[in-house]
Amino acid sequence: MGRALEIWQDTQLPLLTRWRRRRDRATCDLRYRHLFTPGDTREWVSLDCETTDLDPHRAELVTLAAVKVVDERVLTSSALDLRLQPPDSLSGESIRVHGQRHVDLEGGEALSEALAQLLEFIGNRPLLGWCLDYDLAVIDRQLRPRFGFSLPNRRRDVRRDYVRYWRRKHPDVTPDLRFEQAAATLDVPIIGRHTALGDAVTTALMSLRLAREA
Amino acid sequence: MLTADLNRLPFTLLDSGQRRRLEAGLDLGYYAVGQVLLESGAEPENVYLIHKGEVVEEDPALSGEAAWIGHYAAGDLFGAISVLNGRSRYRFRVEQEALCHLLPAALFLSLCEGCPAFAEYFQQRLADKTQRLLARRGAFGATLAGFMLSRVRACLRPPLVLAEAVRVTDAAAALRERRADSLLVGAGEALGMVTKTDLLEALVHARVTPQSPLTGLGTRPLIGVDIDDYLFSALVTMTQHRVARLVVFENGGVAGIVELLDVLGQFSSRTHVVGLQIEQAQDMAALVAAGSGLTALVEGLMAQGVKLRFVMALLSALNARLIQKAFTFAVPETLQAQSCLLVLGSEGRGEQVLKTDQDNALILADGESWAGREAADRLTAAMQHFSDQLAQLGYPPCPGGIMVSNPAWVASESAWLGKIARWASSRDAESLMQLAILLDARAVGGQVALLDALRESLFRHCADDELLLSHFARGALRFGSPLRLFSGLRRREEEVDVKKAGIFPIVHGVRTMALERRVTVTSTFDRLEALVVDGRLDRAFADDLAEALGFFAELRLRRQLAAIDTGASPAAATASVIVSRLSGFERDLLRESLHTVRAFKQRLTHRYHLEY
Numbered sequence: 017m018g019r020a021l022e023i024w025q026d027t028q029l030p031l032l033t034r035w036r037r038r039r040d041r042a043t044c045d046l047r048y049r050h051l052f053t054p055g056d057t058r059e060w061v062s063l064d065c066e067t068t069d070l071d072p073h074r075a076e077l078v079t080l081a082a083v084k085v086v087d088e089r090v091l092t093s094s095a096l097d098l099r100l101q102p103p104d105s106l107s108g109e110s111i112r113v114h115g116q117r118h119v120d121l122e123g124g125e126a127l128s129e130a131l132a133q134l135l136e137f138i139g140n141r142p143l144l145g146w147c148l149d150y151d152l153a154v155i156d157r158q159l160r161p162r163f164g165f166s167l168p169n170r171r172r173d174v175r176r177d178y179v180r181y182w183r184r185k186h187p188d189v190t191p192d193l194r195f196e197q198a199a200a201t202l203d204v205p206i207i208g209r210h211t212a213l214g215d216a217v218t219t220a221l222m223s224l225r226l227a228r229e230a
Numbered sequence: 231m232l233t234a235d236l237n238r239l240p241f242t243l244l245d246s247g248q249r250r251r252l253e254a255g256l257d258l259g260y261y262a263v264g265q266v267l268l269e270s271g272a273e274p275e276n277v278y279l280i281h282k283g284e285v286v287e288e289d290p291a292l293s294g295e296a297a298w299i300g301h302y303a304a305g306d307l308f309g310a311i312s313v314l315n316g317r318s319r320y321r322f323r324v325e326q327e328a329l330c331h332l333l334p335a336a337l338f339l340s341l342c343e344g345c346p347a348f349a350e351y352f353q354q355r356l357a358d359k360t361q362r363l364l365a366r367r368g369a370f371g372a373t374l375a376g377f378m379l380s381r382v383r384a385c386l387r388p389p390l391v392l393a394e395a396v397r398v399t400d401a402a403a404a405l406r407e408r409r410a411d412s413l414l415v416g417a418g419e420a421l422g423m424v425t426k427t428d429l430l431e432a433l434v435h436a437r438v439t440p441q442s443p444l445t446g447l448g449t450r451p452l453i454g455v456d457i458d459d460y461l462f463s464a465l466v467t468m469t470q471h472r473v474a475r476l477v478v479f480e481n482g483g484v485a486g487i488v489e490l491l492d493v494l495g496q497f498s499s500r501t502h503v504v505g506l507q508i509e510q511a512q513d514m515a516a517l518v519a520a521g522s523g524l525t526a527l528v529e530g531l532m533a534q535g536v537k538l539r540f541v542m543a544l545l546s547a548l549n550a551r552l553i554q555k556a557f558t559f560a561v562p563e564t565l566q567a568q569s570c571l572l573v574l575g576s577e578g579r580g581e582q583v584l585k586t587d588q589d590n591a592l593i594l595a596d597g598e599s600w601a602g603r604e605a606a607d608r609l610t611a612a613m614q615h616f617s618d619q620l621a622q623l624g625y626p627p628c629p630g631g632i633m634v635s636n637p638a639w640v641a642s643e644s645a646w647l648g649k650i651a652r653w654a655s656s657r658d659a660e661s662l663m664q665l666a667i668l669l670d671a672r673a674v675g676g677q678v679a680l681l682d683a684l685r686e687s688l689f690r691h692c693a694d695d696e697l698l699l700s701h702f703a704r705g706a707l708r709f710g711s712p713l714r715l716f717s718g719l720r721r722r723e724e725e726v727d728v729k730k731a732g733i734f735p736i737v738h739g740v741r742t743m744a745l746e747r748r749v750t751v752t753s754t755f756d757r758l759e760a761l762v763v764d765g766r767l768d769r770a771f772a773d774d775l776a777e778a779l780g781f782f783a784e785l786r787l788r789r790q791l792a793a794i795d796t797g798a799s800p801a802a803a804t805a806s807v808i809v810s811r812l813s814g815f816e817r818d819l820l821r822e823s824l825h826t827v828r829a830f831k832q833r834l835t836h837r838y839h840l841e842y
Contacts, residue, residue, distance in 0.1 A: 088265075089332065090258035205282065205329065217258065221329070224260045 283328025422448015
């Protein structure tokens with residue numbers, strides 16, 4: 017995506033978001049100041065997390081994964097894959113989706129520790145994700161009380177790109193926006209569905225594919 | 231996670247710790263069509279393991295079809311050799327959108343260091359890889375492959391050697407005591423074989439008394455095998471000579487006896503049963519019945535993972551006996567005594583596993599009058615009859631008319647010599663083809679010695695004629711690069727015609743060299759061996775060629791067997807294999823085999839000046 021387009025997109029953000037981001041930059045710990053300078057668009061980070069709920073206002077993080085995408089490579093060998101300590105709200109409902117039980121999470125990271133690692137990992141790189149807004153909403157809800165800011169990184173929702181791709185190809189057909197269906201349409205293998213890392217990698221591959229179509 | 235399939239060679243060579251390291255170190259790459267993954271001369275950063283998609287390897291210095299080196303599809307691994315060499319020799323380009331696992335060069339090298347077997351895998355030559363394929367297939371069912379590869383040494387009985395002066399009763403006692411069926415009589419070089427049956431017959435016919443010495447009883451010359459020969463070739467020799475035991479030689483001396491029963495003890499297949507049926511056939515009907523078992527025998531041996539080379543050797547011995555028998559049944563004895571039946575083409579080389587067509591010819595001894603009109607008619611009738619008999623046996627008539635029912639392929643010795651001289655001097659395409667056909671001739675019936683004069687004359691006319699050899703060798707380059715067939719890679723069904731791309735260039739090239747060096751054996755494998763002994767080819771390259779030929783022939787045979795299953799004739803089966811239906815390992819072999827053919831063609835071009 018062109019640089020100019022990115023900047024233009026920034027100007028399209030709600031005024032409140034822009035104002036909040038400037039204030040965060042001014043007030044945050046200096047260690048994290050560099051997150052607010054726009055990053056190199058050659059390197060992206062694909063992000064995904066599994067949570068306890070579908071409502072971003074109530075969901076707690078269960079697992080968290082991020083993987084770097086450089087040019088057309090997905091650096092799975094250096095991926096970040098974190099299991100968190102079981103949150104109180106971990107219930108049967110969500111365990112059925114992501115399969116992470118209390119036992120599996122024993123010995124997992126403490127939340128602030130995990131978020132620090134995440135910040136370290138993504139730096140100021142732009143973010144990719146499927147329904148990225150949801151994941152970021154959950155993360156920001158945890159991040160703001162602990163670090164005093166929300167993630168300021170540029171972002172790109174692969175699902176939105178997919179919709180755009182679909183509209184251009186089949187203007188008359190309503191797209192099927194399920195993750196599995198999109199992966200199949202783009203001929204990308206689904207890798208460990210409902211594991212954070214697997215979804216992050218699949219999303220990365222989908223975005224590479226979509227970038228090629230554009 | 232998207233895990234690479236590591237449950238296969240060469241990854242199975244790594245221990246579990248190394249495999250975990252490998253798995254943890256893999257990245258993913260997703261590449262667009264046309265993208266160059268590795269430029270020729272560049273230093274490679276990764277070894278690539280294709281998860282999906284297709285990649286071609288090409289030589290940027292060349293253009294068009296000649297540039298094509300290799301083709302990789304899902305499951306294939308490439309770039310390893312480049313990493314080991316430090317730079318890539320060719321260019322790797324994405325042919326169909328490819329998702330690859332990337333194994334960083336540093337990790338790859340450290341794995342190689344930690345596991346010598348893993349490193350070795352990538353440095354292996356073609357022959358070793360074939361061996362491995364064979365071993366793997368053998369694991370699926372049969373211990374037969376193991377048998378095929380075991381040596382005579384493993385199945386040896388100590389010899390019982392007696393002096394000529396020993397009396398028959400003492401010899402019988404010694405046989406009983408040693409529980410042997412045969413003994414060697416004599417000393418030093420002059421040994422003869424005496425079997426229990428020989429003793430019995432001699433006694434019954436009162437040629438000897440129990441008290442007389444063994445003098446004069448031994449059968450000579452000894453039929454033997456070398457101690458390091460494959461057990462299989464011992465079986466082939468027994469079939470050829472119709473004997474049940476062979477003397478085993480080691481460094482020129484006798485090391486022991488190998489008995490048919492012992493061999494069969496390890497090898498309970500139908501081979502010898504079919505052999506026996508052919509031997510015992512008293513009329514055409516019995517022979518047809520025996521011959522019909524051959525296809526099933528081939529299928530059985532192939533399914534058991536027997537190396538095709540050995541199947542070929544065995545089948546060619548059996549086929550030769552079959553044709554010889556048919557010749558005895560169909561042709562009057564007077565004619566048999568005055569002529570020599572030749573088999574030509576693949577049958578002559580002993581490389582026809584299934585009966586594809588009857589290529590044969592007849593030499594009539596000089597001085598016998600088959601010239602008269604009436605005699606000629608009788609001859610034609612006899613040959614027609616023989617041809618029909620072969621057709622009954624399952625050999626379809628040769629579409630090119632190269633068979634004895636065609637008068638052009640029946641001639642007297644002097645007439646043949648004249649033909650050879652004419653062909654050698656005219657050098658046009660037709661003549662060269664006739665020469666090539668005749669070069670592969672093998673005598674199977676009648677007066678076998680008649681062929682020798684013919685071959686001698688062939689060598690006299692051709693072997694020193696550089697110009698002729700050059701014209702002759704050009705044939706090997708006739709079917710250019712097979713690689714054009716890959717141009718349609720985007721279709722899933724690319725085909726390679728292994729007969730044109732692989733078998734023909736090797737066979738014809740080796741034939742040319744054999745002609746030049748006056749090698750009299752006809753099998754391509756034997757010719758290669760002879761050329762190595764002669765110093766014309768180096769051992770490693772000859773082995774590679776033999777392996778490549780064996781592999782091509784196997785691919786072709788599988789197609790033919792499949793055709794028979796569907797009810798078609800093997801002759802009608804195309805020799806094309808569909809690349810994407812081969813396993814990754816076989817694709818590997820195909821690629822390397824084609825490489826070998828290409829290198830061979832280059833050598834031929836250089837040696838016989840075919841640049842223009």
